[in-house]
Structure formats: structure tokens, C-alpha cells
Amino acid sequence: xxxxxxxxxxxxxxxxxxxxxxxxxxxxxxxxxxxxxxxxxxxxxxxxxxxxxxxxxxxxxxxxxxxxxxxxxxxxxxxxxxxxxxxxxxxxxxxxxxxxxxxxxxxxxxxxxxxxxxxxxxxxxxxxxxxxxxxxxxxxxxxxxxxxxxxxxxxxxxxxxxxxxxxxxxxxxxxxxxxxxxxxxxxxxxxxxxxxxxxxxxxxxxxxxxxxxxxxxxxxxxxxxxxxxxxxxxxxxxxxxxxxxxxxxxx
Ligand code: NDP
Numbered sequence: 034x035x036x037x038x039x040x041x042x043x044x045x046x047x048x049x050x051x052x053x054x055x056x057x058x059x060x061x062x063x064x065x066x067x068x069x070x071x072x073x074x075x076x077x078x079x080x081x082x083x084x085x086x087x088x089x090x091x092x093x094x095x096x097x098x099x100x101x102x103x104x105x106x107x108x109x110x111x112x113x114x115x116x117x118x119x120x121x122x123x124x125x126x127x128x129x130x131x132x133x134x135x136x137x138x139x140x141x142x143x144x145x146x147x148x149x150x151x152x153x154x155x156x157x158x159x160x161x162x163x164x165x166x167x168x169x170x171x172x173x174x175x176x177x178x179x180x181x182x183x184x185x186x187x188x189x190x191x192x193x194x195x196x197x198x199x200x201x202x203x204x205x206x207x208x209x210x211x212x213x214x215x216x217x218x219x220x221x222x223x224x225x226x227x228x229x230x231x232x233x234x235x236x237x238x239x240x241x242x243x244x245x246x247x248x249x250x251x252x253x254x255x256x257x258x259x260x261x262x263x264x265x266x267x268x269x270x271x272x273x274x275x276x277x278x279x280x281x282x283x284x
Contacts, residue, residue: 034279039264045070048124048176049267050169052105053134055082057238058188061256062131062263067095069264072124077134078104099123105134105161106153113168120169126176127169129184129267132162132210137240138202146201158206162187163213177225186266187214189230189278211278218276227275229266233259234282254282 049066053059055077063073067090075083080102090098101116120127138154139147166185177183192200193207211230218228235241237253259281265271266279 034262034265035259035281037261037265037270039069039261039268039270041069043069043264043268043270044128047071047128047267048074048120048126049129049131050074050076050120050127051131051133052076052165054086055079057240058233058236058256058259058263059131059133060086061260062133063098064089064093065257065260065264066129066131066267067098068093069268070096071129071267072096073098074101074120074124075099076101076103078102078106105157108161108164110164110168113165117168117172121172126180127172127183128176128180130166130169130173130186131263131267132165132185132187134161135188135240136203137244140199140203140244141201142199143201151202154202154206155209158203159209159213162210166213166217173226174221174224181225182269182272183226184267184271185217185226185228186263187211187228187230189214189232191232191234191280193230193232194278214278215276222275225272227271227273229271229274229276230278231262231266232278232280234280236281 049071051059051063054063054075067073075098077083083100136154136157138150173183187210190207192204193211196204214230235253237250237255262281
């Protein structure tokens, strides 16, 4: 799928929410979606990073994005509902959601997993996605009805399908994400909302460097290399694909 060639206007007029849009893969996805015509809603916890992405999109002359500074660690169902109402009023549609924000936590033997860190990783990687999905679904469904399609993409990992020693809470959280995708995809089978997971594979970002500090980042694909798959799943060419895990690269 990394050889998919997206038409330049693939996402024209669409509104797409990207979580963790200030850095790494999410940042690149936000820039790429905007370059293909989407109005992107940039959600993340560090305002300065989101503003930098905003400025880059503005300077390139793409549709102006919106910024939602939010720490998924502390946000509640009420925050998400309020946000969904704002999107409905401001944009009237939500064609796509890329759940990308993620927390690695500490890699450690199972017996050393700290309860507090378990809670934090599960909160950011799983519970916030569950609550945000619940809050956004009415608008996403309505968009699919009115405009023919909508796409929800969760971000998984190789350790979300095959457990690996010492990857503890992070791996377990990604298994939960895979499960959430399958449950929701099955429920939405007869709608025009497709739901999939995307496993980017080892990619040159801050998170990867903290997991593999001895690795030479130059040996890894960059977020930009993965964008054909990120575009494919957000755009009309993936219509009908649902309940699947897409792996960007085997590594
Ligand atoms: P980065 O750490 O580079 O970026 C993660 C983004 O998520 C950052 O923008 C970060 O914000 C944001 N984020 C983290 N915690 C929160 C929070 N509590 N509230 C709001 N935003 C938050 O990671 P990657 O780009 O590497 O990873 C993106 C996704 O891909 C993740 O889900 C990750 O698990 C997955 N993945 C990555 C792989 C890789 O090799 N890179 C491999 C497999 C999966 P801030 O910038 O403010 O810290």
C-alpha cells in the first residue's frame, strides 16, 4: 500500500481530526491531509507544536486547520462531548478520524509494571479513544450518510497482534485497540463508516528512538514514507475496507 498514489484533491472539502498532530507520524499525517485538500483538526497536548503545524499549513496555502489543545490523560467524556458539539456547529461534518496519539510508557518485565503507569498508558491509548469515538460517532455517521463515506483509523503496532517480552502495558493497550476496531467495525458493517487499524511499523520518530535508543534512525522509514497508506485509508479508494489491520511495513 505504500505505492498508492493519491490524487491531489483526494480529501477536498473533507474535515479530518488527527490526534497527536504536533509531532511524529501525526504531524506528517496532518500536513499530508491538508495538502490533499482536507480541513484538519489538530488535537494534541503541546500547543506550541500544534501552532507550528498550523503555520506550516497556512504558509503552504492549504485549507486553514483548527487547533484543539487537549491532554488525553486528563480529558473526560464531558470534554469529548463538548468537543463533538463544537465540531458539529463549526464544520457540520467529520469525514475522518485518525487516532494517532500514543504513549509508550516504560518497557519493563511484566512483574515490574507500575499500576500508575498502567493506568496512564491505558487512559491515553485506549480509554480516551473509546470515549472520543463514542462522542464523535453521531457526527461521523451523519457525515457518512450525507456524503457517502467516513473513515475511522486507529493506530496499532506489531505488538498489538503478537505480544512481546517487556513491552508490557503498551502491547496490551494496542491489543485493546485492535479489539475496539473489530467490535466497532462489526457494529457499523451496514453503514458507510469504515473502521480499521493501521500499524506503521518501525518509523523514525521520538517514540521509536526512546524504545530503541541504540538503533540508527537513518535505517528507518520516515513518517513521510508511510503517507500513501495514511491517505489510502482516509480517502474514497478504501471504501468497503473495514474491520482490517493494515501494516505499513513488516519491520
Ligand atoms: P511520537 O511520540 O513521536 O508522537 C506521539 C504524539 O502523541 C505526540 O504528538 C504527542 O504529543 C501525542 N500525545 C502523547 N500523549 C498525549 C496525550 N496525553 N494527549 C495528547 N496527545 C498526546 O510517536 P509516533 O509518531 O512514533 O507514534 C504515533 C503512533 O504510532 C502511536 O500511536 C504509536 O503507538 C504508533 N506506532 C509508532 C511506531 C514507531 O515506530 N514510531 C511503531 C508502531 C506504532 P506531544 O508532542 O505533545 O508529546
